[in-house]
Amino acid sequence: MSPKDYYFSSESVTAGHPDKICDNVSDAILDECVKQDPFSRVACECATNTGFILVMGEITTKAVFEYRDVVRDTILDIGYNKPEFGFDGSTCGVLLAIDKQSPDIDGGVSCALDIRGKECNDPYEEIGAGDQGLMFGFACNDTPELMPLPISLAHGLTRKMADIFKAGKLPWLRPDGKSQVCVEYINGKPNRVHSILLSTQHSPDVTNDQIREGLIEEVIKPTIPAGYMETDPEIYTNPSGKFVIGGPVGDSGVTGRKIIVDTYGGYARHGGGAFSGKDCTKVDRSAAYASRWAAKNIVAAGLAEQCEIQLAYAIGKAHPLSILVDTSGTGRIEDEKILELVKKHFDFRPAAIIDTLNLRRPIYRQTAAYGHFGRPDLKLPWEQLNKADVLRDEAGIKSGT
Secondary structure, three states: OOOOOEEEEEEEEOOOOHHHHHHHHHHHHHHHHHHHOOOOEEEEEEEEEOOEEEEEEEEEOOOOOOHHHHHHHHHHHHOOEEHHHOEEOOOOEEEEEEEOOOHHHHHHHHOOOOOOOOOOOOHHHOOOOOOOEEEEEEEEOOOOOOOOHHHHHHHHHHHHHHHHHHHOOOOOEEEEEEEEEEEEEEOOEEEEEEEEEEEEEEOOOOOHHHHHHHHHHHHHHHHOOHHHOOOOOEEEEOOOOOOOOOHHHHOOEEOOOOHHHHOOOOOOOOOOOOOOOEOOOOHHHHHHHHHHHHHHHHHHOOOEOEEEEEEEEOOOOOOOOEEEEEOOOOEOOOHHHHHHHHHHHOOOOHHHHHHHOOOOOOOOHHHOOOOOOOOOOOOOHHHOOOOHHHHHHHHOOOOOO
């Protein structure tokens, strides 16, 4: 986005939202596969509605475990552990429809087009992208974690609601919930919070006034920095009037239906591919992580106030088809020179991404709610700033200037 005056809104949802139940289960199954067999090939998706969850996809793994146990444990951990919540991990139906990965896909991934029929001494040339597609990574200096402020605040609110629900601090609170935050920008910089929207599933015996008071005092005030609240933003709590029926009873859920919540809240572009349930050979996930890593280091180095990187891949090919750097006019040096530095210091071949970021580990379920990026509560490898110093030095920018 170019610097100007505008309002921008982003939303988040709790782990108890039906779509996020599915993301959590998909990633929990991925983690179990990778824990036992780091080279598992996983493309796991879920769908849920009243009283059941369907687990489907293509999984090739040496891991041996009871899928239904993982599904139930995940649902219970989210907080659906009582019949009165409308969905209960102990009693819901669990349907399985899982096949192995297509050998046609495996042929492209296991032997990259770049070396097919040739002798290869570079292990990073051996793995081809698990699919075609476009991936975007983004960073900006709105927040210490280099994320857009609206999505950062929205995630903070839903995490707080989930923590309060699990702690039982507001007894009427239930697992399903949403937040939305609108921020006013002046000359491209966050100025104030314009409005806040919180919707949460609740017990039938609580009043709207009690809900509003509880959410303001226990969720909003501890979460939103006071400096953004000085102008008394508009606050909406459960504007539908009632939210007793929630979770899969109130709405169906599907893996990968909250990709904007997962990334930058709409502030930056998204290639369209979902993350959850996909192993690291799927560039929808791993290349999105790598491009965020590169963009974050560029902003942290002071090369630009914001940076968006696009990668494009062909299935079976190791090298990206294209790499684009766009700083929206905020760069301290030309975008073309930043692109040269990116190509020099970041290797976007799938095998290189997997090795450099150490992605063959069970680290994925923790990202299934509250965002995959800008997570100071998690030690995620794509959030490290280990390239910022060398980028700054080679760009000729002094630290702190």
